[in-house]
Amino acid sequence: MTDISRRGFVKGATAAIATGVGVGLSNGGINFLYPKEAFANEDSPIEKKYSYCDMCNHVPKCGIIASVRENKIVRVESRDKYPSTPLCAKGIASLQELYDPHRLTVPMIRTNTKDASAAEWKQISWDEAYATIAEKLNGVKQRHGADAVLFFCGDPKEPRGAMQRLATLFGSSSYGTESSVCAAASWMCAQMVFGQNSMGENPSDKSASCLVWSLNAAWSQPNRYGVLYRQKERGCKFVVVDPRITPTVTGLADIHLQLRPGSDGALAAGFINQLIVQDLIDKDFVETWTHGFEELKTYVASFTPEKVEEITWVEAAKLVEAARLIGENKPGTLLTSSKGGCHTTNVGHFQRAVFMIPALLGNLDVPGGLPLGPGLPFDYAASTKAFQLEDVYEAEGFQQRRHDREDFPVWAKYYKMMQTVKLPEYVEQGKIRAGVLLGVNSMMWPNTPLYKKAIRDLEFSVAIDYYLRPVTHDLVDMVLPAAMCYERSAAFAIFGRKIFLREPVVTPAGEAREDWRIILEIGTALGYGEQCFNGNVDAALEELLATTRLGITLADLRANPQGFEVPGGNKDPKKYEAGGLRPDKQPGFNTPTGKVELKSRVLEDLGFEGLPVYEEPLHGPLSADFKDYPLILNTGSRLPYYTHSKLRDLPWLNQFMPEPVVRLSPQDAHARGLNQGDAARVFNHQGEVTMKVEITNMVLPGVVDIFHGWQQADINLLTTRDFDPISGFPPFSNGLCEVAKV
């Protein structure tokens, strides 16, 4: 340890001022000292390098400038002239994560059996690791077929393209991601309504209004909140639907519809009914471009403001006023989310109703409305269908072999990734017997113990991660160390038509390797060396770019560190009129009827109700267990300093919530004799956890709000496996529980 004498402040003033990141002299008051052993040469130059952040991993990919001295990062700054900036607390703390002494930095194999309560590990070489993986996976494939090997990509999401390619090369239809419990339910609902993935769009300078349905941008992406607030200042009107009083509500909402979690479908039906009753819909658009309007009109007619108030707890007058505000201020846009819009038993219906609102108002693909149309040919993870070999998937009949096909046929229609929520059943039935599990966490599913058992019961599994996490890694056979954000390149960051390439800023810690490289090297060990570029990530990215047919190469991206703008693109409004939205270039939308489907043909063909019908949660105020567990359990929302179960270890972040917290309204807390900071049991028929009480106005009386991912208090012990039959999503937002003092 350096013995710092504060009498010895002497060095570095000039260098620090020159870089603008150190501490300079101020009227003779501040001095300097650098510990002797920190750098070989304390005067060695500081280089500024670009990167983008992976702390959230819901793809804001916020821009970073790293100040690097001797292959070490000494400061990070927000990147100017970049689409997503400035950094949030997590982005800055990426520096602390990089130098966390508890990082996993070597490959390890388990030395004791999985019956033992805790795993014991020994270090192995990468070559040994790959040889073992190849032997085990090929063995399972030989005995049980390729589909028995699960290729899973959790967090980070960035290596999805490589993982899906590997799964297909191996011949397995069992490629899964954490999107089977996050975001993708919303995307598929947008697909069903107007034929395109969407999570809504920020208002532009031409937007007169914005309907925010359960998105707390202030905490899921704080710089996005800044963008929205600027629109508010410009004059855009906001209606925010959220069970909580979030900073987004406080800052933006002209009207806040504070609904009971899980009742979104009734609110959406009531909203649509008000648009019709108040004569606010775009009749020309509805007549020409929608399918099923009369039936929808009939269905929602019973959702009067009074009935909606009874179901949702939203004051009738507010609903009337909110519909008027959005309906009268056109064009308007819509924002929904990967969480609030997804985690109820009714999501496959209600989220469609939400996407119908901009359609009914004629706000689709008009300036200031919700833009549509194909962008660059990249997917959510900056990969392409061709790179992922989706042509092989189709040609070789993977779709027919999928384990999830009968459980979730709608999901299976839209995604070439399996719905993973029935993993326990697939393992129990012997359908899945081994796994390559990147960034997996057993706490991400409802009723965690079942998933823990499923992972433990795999004949062989290898995890790839930043840390050794006993909660899941105690259940696997091998763990490989992944390089962090600053140590790797793939995948690209794509904003509109602009592509950014990330180059490694420093070399990886210990023996850690970039996750893309690990996946490609596993593929190489499995016998797909050529198709996996023998582990060369640059070569893989070059191929990925080639599959876009945009005629761009890595050299083009390297020559444009401020982003490569791909020329072209169709910015015409109302592209549905001219054939700009369908692959066959015909006018209309990319749905079976060619119209905006207010009644889904896809759902009807698969035996589901086509209208966006409201159904009560299985566990809710109307269910029998409500008398025993009278509080609505709302879990899974975002915090500005953690991402799911990640980042709990970083002191810069865990200072804000060092322990698990249950948030209650003052009314509910007082009724239970609970005081601020008390330890409380949170329990229901399925499980129990202990948490610290936070009494706050944030939550609606009758509801508790709990952040997920605490190993010592996993709230998914209480969440149930009542999956939405359309998407397969679990009801993280609408369970039941009771809270009592310990």
Added chain:
Amino acid sequence: MPRKAMLIDLRRCAGCYACVVACQMQNNTKPGVVWNKVEPCEWGEHPQAGRCYLPHACMQCDEPACVKACPTGASYQREDGITLVNYEKCICCEQCAVACPYGARHLNIAKDYWFESNTASPYESFGLQRSDVVEKCIFCADLVDAGGQPACVANCPGGARSFGDIDDAQSAIAQAAQGALRVDKTGFYYIPVAGLDEQMISDKVLKPKPEPVPAGKKAEANFTPVIAGAGVVAAAAVGGGVGFGLARAKKAGGQDAAAANSRAAGQDAAAPDSRAVAAGATATADSAAGATDSPAADKADRTNNNKGGE
């Protein structure tokens, strides 16, 4: 004369804590030391319940009590209003911390680095090293002098913070501060959200946190209160409308930045009572002088027994 000041538009505050972490990295603060705090504020009951976040740090007083209390001259004020600490002169006697009405002074006696490590990470090895000192927000004077913005301002995702010369009528902060509330006789300004009143701001920024008081009563601060006098520029500009340590900024009323401001200010305008804060007149010479002969032993004792900062 330029007067450096900070304005926080609470409507834009995302409650994201980026400013806290940005500050800790930039200023190389030791484990447990937090110069820049963000606290939730809540009011009302459902369905009229409200809440927001209130960031606060050293208020950069016009007449800093900490400077008067400092027996060695370590704490000093620059001509632009920023109060700094010369760590070489600091004897860690904590008289400044006692004197500060805002709890903005932090004792740094940390010996370990983050993660309870005895080795400095690269980011901890870079920048100013110090221990056994009392420290506080310095408006990132080093960055400001180099033409930059304080770290919390540059890293505010919501764009809630403005920084600059409040005395320059053309400056962005002076423009933005129209109608804002000024923490009396300091370089700190707030634009509150609707529903947040001055009492609540005072409760949060003053130390220690007052106990909850029955409805109808107002909390008493635990230091000698001083009536905001005629010398208070901001108060004079609005005809003496001084609330609990808060004064309307210059040109108040010229532009109504927040409807709630008017309401909140109006409630207290007639009561420029004894609860206005004028930091700088509260510390006593006795307490400052009396501490000068003991800090070394005191410091050694703490060093042996404590790991964290404050």
